Amino acid sequence: MGEPRFRATYLIETAYPLADAAAALAGEQSTGTFIRLPGETDELLERHAARVEAITEVEPVPTPSLPGAGRPKGADLVRRARVTISWPLATIGPSLPNLMATVAGNLFELKQFSGVRLLDLDLPPAFAEAYPGPQFGVAGTRALAGVEGRPLVGTIIKPSVGLSPAETAALVDTLCEGGIDFIKDDELQANGPHCPLADRVRAVMPVIDRHAQRTGRKVMYAFNITDDLDAMLRHHDTVLAAGGTCVMVSLNSCGLVGLSALRRHSRLPIHAHRNGWGYLSRSPALGFEYAAWQKVWRVAGVDHMHVNGLRNKFSELDASVIASARTCLAPMFAPPAPGFAIMPVFSSGQWAGQAPDTFRMLGSVDLIYACGGGIVAHPGGVAAGVASIRQAWEAAVSGQDLHAYAETHAELRQALDQYGAA
Amino acid sequence: MGEPRFRATYLIETAYPLADAAAALAGEQSTGTFIRLPGETDELLERHAARVEAITEVEPVPTPSLPGAGRPKGADLVRRARVTISWPLATIGPSLPNLMATVAGNLFELKQFSGVRLLDLDLPPAFAEAYPGPQFGVAGTRALAGVEGRPLVGTIIKPSVGLSPAETAALVDTLCEGGIDFIKDDELQANGPHCPLADRVRAVMPVIDRHAQRTGRKVMYAFNITDDLDAMLRHHDTVLAAGGTCVMVSLNSCGLVGLSALRRHSRLPIHAHRNGWGYLSRSPALGFEYAAWQKVWRVAGVDHMHVNGLRNKFSELDASVIASARTCLAPMFAPPAPGFAIMPVFSSGQWAGQAPDTFRMLGSVDLIYACGGGIVAHPGGVAAGVASIRQAWEAAVSGQDLHAYAETHAELRQALDQYGAA
Numbered sequence: 001m002g003e004p005r006f007r008a009t010y011l012i013e014t015a016y017p018l019a020d021a022a023a024a025l026a027g028e029q030s031t032g033t034f035i036r037l038p039g040e041t042d043e044l045l046e047r048h049a050a051r052v053e054a055i056t057e058v059e060p061v062p063t064p065s066l067p068g069a070g071r072p073k074g075a076d077l078v079r080r081a082r083v084t085i086s087w088p089l090a091t092i093g094p095s096l097p098n099l100m101a102t103v104a105g106n107l108f109e110l111k112q113f114s115g116v117r118l119l120d121l122d123l124p125p126a127f128a129e130a131y132p133g134p135q136f137g138v139a140g141t142r143a144l145a146g147v148e149g150r151p152l153v154g155t156i157i158k159p160s161v162g163l164s165p166a167e168t169a170a171l172v173d174t175l176c177e178g179g180i181d182f183i184k185d186d187e188l189q190a191n192g193p194h195c196p197l198a199d200r201v202r203a204v205m206p207v208i209d210r211h212a213q214r215t216g217r218k219v220m221y222a223f224n225i226t227d228d229l230d231a232m233l234r235h236h237d238t239v240l241a242a243g244g245t246c247v248m249v250s251l252n253s254c255g256l257v258g259l260s261a262l263r264r265h266s267r268l269p270i271h272a273h274r275n276g277w278g279y280l281s282r283s284p285a286l287g288f289e290y291a292a293w294q295k296v297w298r299v300a301g302v303d304h305m306h307v308n309g310l311r312n313k314f315s316e317l318d319a320s321v322i323a324s325a326r327t328c329l330a331p332m333f334a335p336p337a338p339g340f341a342i343m344p345v346f347s348s349g350q351w352a353g354q355a356p357d358t359f360r361m362l363g364s365v366d367l368i369y370a371c372g373g374g375i376v377a378h379p380g381g382v383a384a385g386v387a388s389i390r391q392a393w394e395a396a397v398s399g400q401d402l403h404a405y406a407e408t409h410a411e412l413r414q415a416l417d418q419y420g421a422a
Numbered sequence: 423m424g425e426p427r428f429r430a431t432y433l434i435e436t437a438y439p440l441a442d443a444a445a446a447l448a449g450e451q452s453t454g455t456f457i458r459l460p461g462e463t464d465e466l467l468e469r470h471a472a473r474v475e476a477i478t479e480v481e482p483v484p485t486p487s488l489p490g491a492g493r494p495k496g497a498d499l500v501r502r503a504r505v506t507i508s509w510p511l512a513t514i515g516p517s518l519p520n521l522m523a524t525v526a527g528n529l530f531e532l533k534q535f536s537g538v539r540l541l542d543l544d545l546p547p548a549f550a551e552a553y554p555g556p557q558f559g560v561a562g563t564r565a566l567a568g569v570e571g572r573p574l575v576g577t578i579i580k581p582s583v584g585l586s587p588a589e590t591a592a593l594v595d596t597l598c599e600g601g602i603d604f605i606k607d608d609e610l611q612a613n614g615p616h617c618p619l620a621d622r623v624r625a626v627m628p629v630i631d632r633h634a635q636r637t638g639r640k641v642m643y644a645f646n647i648t649d650d651l652d653a654m655l656r657h658h659d660t661v662l663a664a665g666g667t668c669v670m671v672s673l674n675s676c677g678l679v680g681l682s683a684l685r686r687h688s689r690l691p692i693h694a695h696r697n698g699w700g701y702l703s704r705s706p707a708l709g710f711e712y713a714a715w716q717k718v719w720r721v722a723g724v725d726h727m728h729v730n731g732l733r734n735k736f737s738e739l740d741a742s743v744i745a746s747a748r749t750c751l752a753p754m755f756a757p758p759a760p761g762f763a764i765m766p767v768f769s770s771g772q773w774a775g776q777a778p779d780t781f782r783m784l785g786s787v788d789l790i791y792a793c794g795g796g797i798v799a800h801p802g803g804v805a806a807g808v809a810s811i812r813q814a815w816e817a818a819v820s821g822q823d824l825h826a827y828a829e830t831h832a833e834l835r836q837a838l839d840q841y842g843a844a
Binding site: 029030031047048066067068069090091092093095096097098100101102104105106107108109110111113116159160161162187188190191192193194226227228229230231232250252253254255256257258259260261273275276277278279280281282283284285286287288313314315316317 | 451453488614672710739
């Protein structure tokens with residue numbers, strides 16, 4: 001066994017010999033500088049250096065994907081490879097911020113590379129001991145929302161900005177009346193002067209409570225508490241005191257240390273919005289695969305994480321969306337360490353139409369299925385919009401064709417007519 | 423004047439008409455969804471919507487820089503433009519995390535674009551009232567370090583990892599003896615079990631104090647306190663209690679909320695390491711220009727920020743390095759609001775040789791000039807290494823040729839011989 005290590009797998013692109021390039025990455029991220037130094041003994045290198053564990057060449061590219069890379073004399077090929085590097089855990093201890101500085105620090109701009117992308121991480125169970133992980137995850141979220149055996153049908157308060165607390169509460173009333181399971185603030189609506197968080201909570205929660213008394217189920221509302229730390233904790237407490245059951249945070253705005261501090265304080269599920277993910281991922285040669293990125297946030301303790309949706313309004317392909325969602329549900333550690341499974345959140349251009357493919361490709365109903373216009377702009381109104389989503393998932397799970405199922409389900413029929421050509 | 427607004431300028435790349443693409447970005451980041459909703463009145467749009475302020479077309483590109491973009495029928499050109507968007511401050515209030523969710527949220531993956539890069543930000547003075555900004559900046563750092571009229575000559579403890587606290591202290595002793603002004607931990611060395619922060623502080627500070635009694639100047643040591651929040655604040659207090667004068671944080675590992683919480687607690691200069699900057703910037707069509715990115719951290723309150731160095735070991739060009747350094751020194755707000763100028767930190771492959779160009783291109787000595795091998799591997803030893811850097815800056819500032827100046831300065835001569843061919 002030996003000392004525990006953590007591993008990172010990259011897609012690299014380089015005009016240098018692959019073994020040399022991989023060694024440069026490992027060197028830079030452990031003991032390296034541009035010249036070997038007096039204190040750098042062989043024994044120190046052996047004990048502390050990162051190690052290249054595996055190099056698997058994949059197809060080359062005709063030209064460098066990113067500018068600024070070097071090219072050795074005579075090199076006429078830009079090679080690509082999947083490279084796994086490992087580090088002794090004892091170098092950093094189980095500290096997520098220092099993990100990030102190690103596996104995703106000064107390496108993306110190394111001259112040896114015209115591409116570096118972090119594909120995956122493999123963390124030893126020490127991280128599950130040092131961090132709390134998700135407090136609610138899939139099962140806890142279902143229990144709080146009172147929804148079993150199907151996705152949580154969700155929506156986003158729209159317009160993104162501009163509604164007052166009273167207008168928000170009126171919309172929530174309509175949504176609860178319509179049978180929604182989950183509502184979230186838009187990521188652009190947090191605590192602005194036009195709709196302060198505390199006022200919004202005060203306006204919304206009595207509405208949710210009133211419907212909960214009627215139905216026996218409390219609609220889960222993810223209040224966007226993204227802010228500086230003191231404000232964020234205060235907002236959390238406001239939501240908790242008002243009987244709210246979820247808080248939302250923009251991960252990239254907040255950062256790892258802030259999220260971690262919130263998690264250790266929180267008594268509510270943390271709904272993690274990934275806005276900004278595009279700048280971390282859209283260049284295929286650079287940045288992060290979701291598989292690597294989401295692991296860090298799960299260890300820190302989020303409960304729900306956005307994965308985009310099929311046929312979304314963004315540039316992401318369906319296969320990538322499903323791959324992301326699968327990673328949220330896959331156990332992070334082998335038993336007896338916890339699995340840390342969390343709810344993937346599907347959203348962006350979602351309506352009834354994507355349910356069958358989502359279920360077929362994901363193979364699970366453990367997800368939040370969030371529709372904006374797909375519910376609120378349904379021609380039969382919000383209740384009909386919610387019904388259309390539930391019907392679409394009934395059809396999906398029971399393996400029936402959506403159009404056939406719509407023959408006996410009017411709301412689904414209307415949805416297909418309204419959005420089907422979109 | 424009207425209500426205060428904040429502005430973001432982007433480089434966009436699109437096959438759609440520029441005005442339509444810019445409007446899509448503004449819409450997505452304020453009131454938009456994929457279909458106009460019942461509550462979305464004209465008055466609400468007018469009051470809350472983001473506004474396209476300017477569109478300046480620049481040269482087109484032959485093919486899309488990033489995958490996944492749409493292309494309208496018949497479009498045969500991929501246009502590029504600098505686009506400025508503004509938002510009413512009242513939408514979010516002066517909150518940095520919510521600023522980021524707005525100007526750098528769900529927009530980099532919009533289908534309209536094959537490239538979106540945030541070039542610059544223009545923030546109203548309300549941000550300087552809501553946030554403390556740099557506590558020490560250029561003047562405070564100089565006062566603490568006792569260095570005026572020239573750059574702080576700095577170095578990095580290398581090897582990056584593997585030295586014990588006692589070995590680190592021994593190296594610090596040599597460096598102080600050699601006349602160094604500034605020392606920093608490597609970003610890979612924070613609080614690992616082989617060299618715990620508290621032990622390192624306990625070993626290093628008496629050495630620094632001993633030399634301070636001899637010289638009257640206390641060498642500034644930036645202890646890397648990157649960690650979860652509680653640990654980070656505890657580490658800060660440990661450094662402060664031991665008489666240390668600087669703490670270092672990896673910005674991207676920590677995040678905005680964590681950094682901001684540290685700043686409000688801190689009584690020491692915050693040395694900000696930008697490791698990970700490559701994944702935010704290396705694709706020219708995506709992510710951030712340093713000009714935009716550094717402003718957010720300055721408002722949050724860092725005092726020193728890394729900018730790479732001339733002829734560095736990374737892929738960044740010299741012009742970009744200097745542009746970054748200039749932004750650190752440029753006032754962020756017009757008087758009477760504070761300027762928030764901070765120290766740019768030059769590092770990566772630095773030695774005496776880059777001093778003249780650095781001074782010529784930057785036009786200032788307000789910087790930290792950090793050399794690793796450029797000092798520690800000097801053939802005459804550390805003191806000679808430090809001397810060579812000071813001599814190079816003397817030559818630079820007095821406008822003398824480096825080789826000519828070396829004729830009467832042996833340490834500089836040795837440096838030119840040692841590193842000059844590198």
